[in-house]
Amino acid sequence: MALTAFGGAQAHMTLFFNILVKKRNYISQEELIDLNSFCQILPGPASTQTLTAVGFKMGGPKLAFLTLLVWISPAVMIMTAAAISVSYISLDFTKYIMPMAVAFVMYAAYKIGLISVRTKTSYVLFILSAIWCYFEQNPVIFPLILIFSGFITSFKYRRQPFEEKKEPLKIEWSNLILYASIFIGAALLGQITKDRFILLFENFFRNGSLIFGGGQALIGLFHKEFVVFKEYLKEDEFLSGYALLQSLPGPIFSFSSYVGALSMRKFGIEGQLLGSLVATAGIFLPGTILIFFIVRFWDRLKKYRVVRASLEGINAASAGIVTATAITLLQPTIVPVGEGWLNYLLIAGTFVLLVFTKIPSPFIIIGGMVAGFLF
Secondary structure (H helix, E strand, O other): OOOOHHHHHHHHHHEEEHHHHHOOOOOOOOHHHHHHHHHOOOOOOOOOHHHHHHHHHHHHHHHHHHHHHHHHHHHHHHHHHHHHHHOOOHHHHHHHHHHHHHHHHHHHHHHHHHHHHOOOOHHHHHHHHHHHHOOOOOOHHHHHHHHHHHHHHOOOOOOOOOOOOOOOOOOOOHHHHHHHHHHHHHHHHHHOOOOOHHHHHHHHHHHHHHOOOOOOHHHHHHHHHHHHHHHOOOOHHHHHHHHHHHHHOHHHHHHHHHHHHHHHHHHHHHHHHHHHHHHHHHHHEEEEEEEEHHHHHHHHOOOOHHHHHHHHHHHHHHHHHHHHHHHHHHHOOOOOOOOOOHHHHHHHHHHHHHHHHHOHHHHHHHHHHHHHHHO
């Protein structure tokens, strides 16, 4: 999946359904949707956290951590290599990938909506969430919408079957304490030493702790901090890296490897490699530690009827957020002269291929990349 998951966090769910649920039967589609919706409430990369949580459920912390490493490695290595060689290569061949990625997000919204939106209440919450997210672009509201929607449907708890709680709910606080220690410790150590690499780690760990709304929110924040404010990257370098990112599988948060490497270019190739490593660790650690903290008691927590009832609203709102994301992403694809119709044709054609054919995702993306080379 690390080599074939194109289209961003929402589109990754399409592949997760096909591989984890249908083909391998590792997890039910209801469990996968529940985990993904829950991860939407947390800061950090939702699809990565979902996959890490699946690894934890199947094999505990070791398998979860290995799953994380395998999942992020291809994109991280490619983005690091791109950062080192960005002055010598052209990334124009990625120009058709963005509209195709929009189609992947649209398909994810279609799939999640079919499964999650079934009752009158869920339809209302789905529509309201989509409208709210479309007109209010601040990613901080995403978890608020999910929590509010879950709160609304939690009042329907009497419709949920009663489940006997064989074990009391026990919470292990060690991972949460570790998370807080790293957050505070990195900030203090950076201010004391003024070491560029420690400060870089603190920057990315803080961003990974505070970013809600997935990759689009990450890109906006990185642009403000590392291009506008700190001027570690030039505008064209940032946009070229983002264009390349659209053609890669795996998590959008791997963009941190590119930004981290370019931020340390004055230290040579060794410094860039270390910068990439530090940035990658910083951005992915917060979400991973939080998942390790919560997933341990998530199954026991779901036995409470109020919690199970709240999942109806959370899942419906999650589908609304994905739908709003797809609609929002349609707007940058409008080109005033010449290419506007081509972008819409690429979106429509890709969506039709995903819905009505069994062509694997990587072949669709590779076709777009080949077209970029030829034209």
